[in-house]
């Protein structure tokens with residue numbers, strides 16, 4: 195299962211917990227005449243909070259693991275998503291400290307709670323929301339295929355390496371940086387297209403540019419659409435990676 199899909203499912207639970215925490219807070223503090231048992235509501239609110247933190251940590255681990263493994267540069271959307279996530283942790287700590295230690299600020303805890311809820315919606319919207327929209331609610335693969343009539347930037351000719359050592363090194367790079375999103379053994383999509391026969395076919399699957407080593411290199415440095423850029427890779431690494439892709 196692609197990590198983005200898993201994250202989307204988990205974030206639905208996160209949204210549910212957020213709504214439930216808001217509801218319990220409104221019922222506890224918002225009504226003059228109480229409708230429900232306040233002690234029970236407080237208990238639910240507390241359990242809610244703990245589950246939220248747990249789920250948050252699981253999702254954050256998935257995100258960080260992905261970033262560490264792919265060393266992907268964050269897109270503007272990804273940057274917003276992380277700022278929201280970091281803000282939520284700071285607000286949560288602040289809220290707990292107001293309730294447990296700095297009791298004079300107790301009243302502010304409600305406002306902070308609301309802010310956490312609102313920012314949670316922002317955080318989910320910039321990730322799950324986006325993912326669901328571009329995949330038509332998970333029914334289509336990510337992203338939709340498109341043909342393009344863009345000018346090509348063919349660099350100075352690349353000679354493809356064929357020695358086993360370069361191929362082996364390229365495979366290592368591929369497994370650590372590309373494997374999350376690409377299947378090397380088929381043309382099935384994960385997040386991006388499968389890479390079987392990627393350099394044997396005449397054209398690249400998404401951009402429809404000729405499948406030359408130059409265009410593969412171009413894709414790795416200036417990706418055509420939604421793929422992160424790996425422009426930090428050295429020329430040597432790039433050539434090893436292409437050597438491996440050439441064997442698929």
Ligand code: HEC
Nearest residue numbers: 264371372375385386398399400401413417418419420421
């Ligand atoms: C975060 C997911 C992700 C990672 C990691 C990733 N890709 Fe992609 N890749 C994509 C997506 C999405 C596309 C579809 C085209 C696009 O958005 O540029 C794609 C398309 C491609 C294509 C086809 C481009 C075309 O013109 O049709 C190639 C080749 C490619 N990737 C190579 C790589 C290599 C090599 C790596 C590892 C260094 C890599 N990708 C890592 C998501 C990713």
